[in-house]
Amino acid sequence: MRDRHVLHLPRPLDLQDVTGVFGTGPRRVTALDHVSVAVEPGELIAVMGPSGSCKSTLLNVAGLVLAPTSGRVLVDGADAADLSPARTAHLRRTRIGLVFQHFNLVPTLTVGENVSLPLELDGLSPADCRTAAEVALAEVGLEGLADRFPEEISGGQAQRVAIARALIGQRSVILADEPTGALDTATADQVLRILRDRVDAGAAGLLVTHEPRFAGWADRVVLMRDGRIEES
């Protein structure tokens, strides 16, 4: 792990005393209760806990998909609360990569187009998008698959495509929500190895998993229960 403080660089991801109260009336739920998590570059933190402990909510707040009720979410030092919705969306698109259990690839786009989608949304030329997608696919061991469609590749390959998409560009944060849930153990190990390599290369990672085996890939494990977090 690099010493970010010596370089006076902000942490890629820093959740400070975050509380999230969602819903109204009888459905009002305190999903996050004064949660603080800081992830350094090169650090992978696994979040574990029983069903309903709001692990995915934590990831959605960290990914700027959900705004917290109170507390601060800092991405590369930028506080999302200080930004306009458009700037928040830009920060999310350029700095944060999200990986889900069910890959969430767009079926009508090719693998290459899926991977370069975030860059395309930022106005990069089609040729540059194509080049960036090929580089990203090569990094996850999927050279030559750019022109295939999601239905033409295996589940393990689809998850690697999702990781390539999550990491394309200058992303400093990778958030993964049960990324191995739909995969067999051997394929899941490959996916974790890629995630781990990318984190080792300098990204900050937050991995939600209920699989103890895969939490073993993390530098730290935090346990969540009833919206509260405790160190492991």
Add this chain to the structure above:
Amino acid sequence: MSIKHSLLALLVDGPRSASQLQQRFSDATEGVWPLNIGQVTQTLARLERDGLIVVDGQITGANGHITDTWRLTDDGHELLARWWDTPVQRPRAERNELVIKVALAAQCRSDRLIPLLDDQRRFVIAELRELTRASRGMAVSRTADRLHLERRIFELEAEARWLDRVESLTQPDTSDSSDSPDASAKDA
């Protein structure tokens, strides 16, 4: 681990001396389970006594000593075949300290139960992290050290899942009817 069956298995493709068997065992298991020469010679003596092996001949070892070589008898082949065909059973009535500890906490110290489960989880995950780190440098093949490590990972994973399951179960009824006045009256 069954040294007896392991030595029979190593004799199946030809006669060997005690030190050759020790070396073959060490090669096959990559030193995961060290076996000293005393254990090998004692086991060979028992196998001979039981009619499972016989002396085949003699060789001169690297140290110049003359030593016996051993081969399987028909009974030895038969016992070995049965071993390959029989699934390995684990004892069912194992007195597991963790199960006893959790059961006692559930009955007597319910306030300690969740912290106990969390402490155990942390312990399990710490070891899982250590093993995962070790596995990254290993080939993904059926070598003895990889098999041993994967086995331990799955055991720890099972324990972590068991801890989750325990947490999801309801608290037992801890009211002891034998302590109640009604129960005393009935006994009287």
